[in-house]
Amino acid sequence: MENDVKTNSPRAWLLAARPKTLSAAAVPVMVGSALAAADLSADFQVLPCVLCFLFAFIMQIDANFINDYFDFRKGSDRTDRLGPERACAQGWITPRAMQGGIVVTTLLACVAGLPLLWIGGWELLLVGAVCVLFAFLYTLGLSYRGWGDVLVLVFFGWVPVCFTYYLQTGGWTWASVVCATACGLVIDTLLMVNNFRDRDQDRISGKRTVVVRWGARAGSTGYLWLGFLSCVGCLSLVAGGYLWAAILPQFYLLLHIRTWQLMVSLHQGRALNRVLGMTARNIFLFGLLLTVGLLLQCLG
Template sequence: MTDSAKAWLLAARPKTLSGAAVPVMIGVALAYSDAAQYGEGTFSWVAALLCLLFAFAMQIDANFINDFFDFVNGTDDAETRLGPRRACAQGWVKLDSMKKAIALTTCIACVIGLPLVYYGGFEMVLVGMICVLFAFLYTTWFSYQGLGDLLVLVFFGLVPVCCTYYIQLHEFTWELVLASIACGLVIDALLIVNNFRDRDNDRQAGKNTIIVRLGAKAGLQLYIGVGVGAMILGGTFLLNGHLLAFVFPFIYLVLHFITYLKIKRIYQGKALNLCLGETARNIFIYGVCVSLGLLLV
């Protein structure tokens, strides 16, 4: 199976692409909803598609980087790993091949993102460079310092939601900023349950995630807290006349709470991978609920 198509598909982690899509979905929905007040022709579906493709390319790139460096640093071990198996750790992909894949996906992301300069200005080049830089820094440094959750808020919340909106309408609003933070909180739940599951292995490997630093009990509170926090911030939709964008996500909150109860009951071991999958599903449902709520006006 070494370097086979199946191995590369597993290394790309296609299930994570929903997390990359949600911030763009929300940014697009906000921009499309607000574009009406600027007149027809303001919104560009080509730009929206480019934002989505760039997000997908960067997510795959980050997955490859994570796969490579976690194995090299000894964080991923084929014998002790509790989460889904990783390509480098399992020997499915050679290290030299992964290095080349990282270089290729980085270049592909840059090529996809470059046309966004036409829509958003040359500042998009800086945004793209920062995204690439932090894709490496997350795995190699930030995640070991307990700062991974902060990066999720920035790069799965503020950056993709705000930039997707800015590319369309060339402005920022408080509703946009609060909505982007809410999105980041929702997606951070995926990192929280992942780190909750791996807390013992991470502690041994010297990876000081926020769960390692604060403990399992605080980790459970943090998981439920990000969902509730996102709903509170979602009040901005209500204040700005987007009633459905505030109401629909309560579907997500119910599912989020049910998953929280499962995490609390299972508490440790590989069985938590079920909660990881449910959290990814909940994130996607949140994105759909908010986007539909914004568009159905």
């Protein structure tokens, strides 16, 4: 049981890393790589793809550590927390050890990103620096001011998809922007359901999320439309000849709508953690369907 976790043990660090969130880091790189493979065919290189996955995974873990530590220091992870338990708040990881973990994962992300500079050019140094900077700024203030959804679109959509594609092709296309936007929107459903569940606690903590500002109905409606807009965006890929990439993601909508219906019926409380898990599954399914659709282009 998680209550029996030994302080600073390997299991404690595994729980703090939140491995279930890694699907949100994987999906944009999957999609960007698949689009590059569709456009390059035999010229596609595996190494940039692997390095992008590595950087994305480490940065996601780093962001989780940063969020865990600073929310604990701010007192946001109180005893009335409804979401999954956090490592510092539960005593699984001491604050001092978490500080060390943040330093290590930040350095590891930088090391993983260094070879990408050789592949894509030194201008990518700025991109990596911005990723690290906003991993801190998100928890230190931006998420408390309602910027979380915009940052998800940028750092789980445009940045990872477009730059994964750029490292392979040396440029961008309208299709890469469409895929990036679709990924960012669908991944934002995870943040939306989190904020929907935590709206009362966030209001007490002074966290002015979209749901806190505009209400629960706006949160549930926003969740539904994020999924719809992702799929509508994919339909536009038909114009570029990516037929399967336009069609396959539409099957995601079936699960998305059912998950939204459960979200609305539960409305509040810890039961919404079930919706959170279903949403993470749906995001991965969307990414997988879009990836497969793009890869089928290689066979056409």
